[in-house]
Amino acid sequence: MDTVIDVRALSKTFKVYHHRKGFLGSFANLFSRKHRLVQAVAQVSFTVKRGEIVGYLGPNGAGKSTTLKMLTGILVPSSGSVTVNGYIPHRQRKENAKRIGVVFGQRSHLWFDLPVQESFELLQRIYRIPQAQYHHNVEMFDELLSLGDFFQTPVRQLSLGQRMRADLAAALLHNPDVLFLDEPTVGLDVVAKARIRQFIQQINAERQVTVVLTTHDLDDVEKLCKRVILIDDARLRFDGELATLRRLLSTERLLIVDYAEVYSDISIPNAHMTYQEGTRVQYRFSPEEISTAALIKAILQKFKIVDISVQEPDIEELIKAVYEDNLLLNPPANFP
Amino acid sequence: MKSLSLYLHFITLRIRAQMAYRFSFTLELLSQASISVIDFLMIAILFERFKQLANWTLWEVGLLYGIISVCFAVAEMVARGFDTFQSLVGRGAFDNMLIRPLGTFYQVFAHEFQLRRVGKLSQALVVFLIANSHLDISWTLGKLGYLFLALIGGTCFFIGLLVIGAASCFWTVQSIEIINIFTHGGIFMGSYPISIYQRWFRHFFTFIVPLACVNYFPSLFLLNKIEPAGASRIVVQFAPFIGILFLCLTALFWKWGVSHYQSTGH
Ligand SMILES: Nc1ncnc2c1ncn2[C@@H]1O[C@H](COP(=O)(O)OP(=O)(O)OP(=O)(O)O)[C@@H](O)[C@H]1O
Numbered sequence A: 001m002d003t004v005i006d007v008r009a010l011s012k013t014f015k016v017y018h019h020r021k022g023f024l025g026s027f028a029n030l031f032s033r034k035h036r037l038v039q040a041v042a043q044v045s046f047t048v049k050r051g052e053i054v055g056y057l058g059p060n061g062a063g064k065s066t067t068l069k070m071l072t073g074i075l076v077p078s079s080g081s082v083t084v085n086g087y088i089p090h091r092q093r094k095e096n097a098k099r100i101g102v103v104f105g106q107r108s109h110l111w112f113d114l115p116v117q118e119s120f121e122l123l124q125r126i127y128r129i130p131q132a133q134y135h136h137n138v139e140m141f142d143e144l145l146s147l148g149d150f151f152q153t154p155v156r157q158l159s160l161g162q163r164m165r166a167d168l169a170a171a172l173l174h175n176p177d178v179l180f181l182d183e184p185t186v187g188l189d190v191v192a193k194a195r196i197r198q199f200i201q202q203i204n205a206e207r208q209v210t211v212v213l214t215t216h217d218l219d220d221v222e223k224l225c226k227r228v229i230l231i232d233d234a235r236l237r238f239d240g241e242l243a244t245l246r247r248l249l250s251t252e253r254l255l256i257v258d259y260a261e262v263y264s265d266i267s268i269p270n271a272h273m274t275y276q277e278g279t280r281v282q283y284r285f286s287p288e289e290i291s292t293a294a295l296i297k298a299i300l301q302k303f304k305i306v307d308i309s310v311q312e313p314d315i316e317e318l319i320k321a322v323y324e325d326n327l328l329l330n331p332p333a334n335f336p
Numbered sequence B: 001m002k003s004l005s006l007y008l009h010f011i012t013l014r015i016r017a018q019m020a021y022r023f024s025f026t027l028e029l030l031s032q033a034s035i036s037v038i039d040f041l042m043i044a045i046l047f048e049r050f051k052q053l054a055n056w057t058l059w060e061v062g063l064l065y066g067i068i069s070v071c072f073a074v075a076e077m078v079a080r081g082f083d084t085f086q087s088l089v090g091r092g093a094f095d096n097m098l099i100r101p102l103g104t105f106y107q108v109f110a111h112e113f114q115l116r117r118v119g120k121l122s123q124a125l126v127v128f129l130i131a132n133s134h135l136d137i138s139w140t141l142g143k144l145g146y147l148f149l150a151l152i153g154g155t156c157f158f159i160g161l162l163v164i165g166a167a168s169c170f171w172t173v174q175s176i177e178i179i180n181i182f183t184h185g186g187i188f189m190g191s192y193p194i195s196i197y198q199r200w201f202r203h204f205f206t207f208i209v210p211l212a213c214v215n216y217f218p219s220l221f222l223l224n225k226i227e228p229a230g231a232s233r234i235v236v237q238f239a240p241f242i243g244i245l246f247l248c249l250t251a252l253f254w255k256w257g258v259s260h261y262q263s264t265g266h
């Protein structure tokens, strides 16, 4: 499998200028160099192979969008290197653009006052998409995303879900090798989300399209991404399989017990009680200290119970733990 | 050729969108034209008092006014995208352009076509034609060719100013209103023969911001007038190319600006 995206020690620092308002202010702004620096991405390195779906995750302001903007040629990096399909996005912007598809979920990439169909036809001309390929794609995307319902509607009149579907299809009309999605499910309802996920999955499977996506929706991650990259505060925190992340962090499990009656002392050796409400009690334990079986046996010996269940922490908690505990699980390799 | 036809397609779409609101379009067209009629009337009133201005008659000034106004109207018509570039950046529309396999300069050009400037353009043309009918310029093929080039050059000059204003957004986010001094102020100033102004002022608008090349030198050429300050014949002859050169330089400035583009934080 070949490498499609290669990011090395990538950094981006924004210069934020202080603005003076008004006519004279704008004149002063020209000469004033007063600014502060915002480090949005710092020394981030990773590679992505053809056909992967990678979840690029992190809390608000972590630097996800900024990274995607450098991968798509919108921003010039402050330092470090980046190639996509062998092209340097900011230097070979047009060549790169022909082979990537981009959706920034927060806004549309289509033309506001044009109907979806005309937007698509415009894209056909811009990307010089052969007629046969264009029709084949539109047909396929229509089938998967039901574009027909709103194909003649001006983009400005589309609902958020419709707009997102239109944008996704538009980003794939020219058969890109790589798809960059920045929050493609933001603001959508459960059904719409499921549909978008299924579409991404199918495109990835059928066309070997490499996908890098950011999201705050952990369902997206669970359903789509085998591999995740976590960044926080501009820095890379974890890069690996979702399962690995889970294994690394899920040294602790939760045991939830519904007792038959309220006992005065319900402490169990090797388990920490974390929560109690009436007869329901939650314990946290580490399987390394005590096996689940031994723990349950200990409880049954002492008390009468109605129900018992064991839970692994979900990804949301895992990621929170990474952010909060500053765990640098997999320090990025240092590049020469 | 492909990019020209794509450009035409882009602006056809824009014009169609503008025509969708036919009533307001017509209204704007009329108001534009009448505002610019008032512009010229002001000059005429001035001449009613003085009859002549630095050896220029009213109709000669009409020629000056006509040329510069045609150039500015066309520039504002075709380069609207640069004029409103700040809002383009704010809406993220420029990000969208950067992900397309087309040049940014080209795309900003193709972004908007302000058809209603036709109102101003026709007023300017009318002034030019009336002025011409009162003057006896012997129109040779050479002079017609020169006029054509001068109009192109002048239009390029104004587009260049708009490009500089737009490119400043790459650093300050807000576009600099100062550029209006040069566009609107320039029109106002350039509606009179530049020889009436102070020397430093003349030089500034000849060598730094070559506004004099838009209409003053071309008018001298067309009217076979001698430049009182003694500008050489060569300068007068090559004036139309200065605007084109100016636009090329601003295009380089644009390119440099794009590499400083910071996008927006959302
Ligand atoms: N154009 C800009 N100018 C100045 N600062 C910026 C700009 N874009 C982003 N930033 C700053 O850089 C940091 C990273 O922003 P970025 O948009 O990449 O975060 P993100 O991970 O996408 O966050 P979110 O989840 O909220 O979308 C933030 O501190 C943000 O304020």
Ligand SMILES: [Mg+2]
Residues within 6 Å of the ligand: A064, A065, A066, A182, B266
């Ligand atoms: Mg973001």
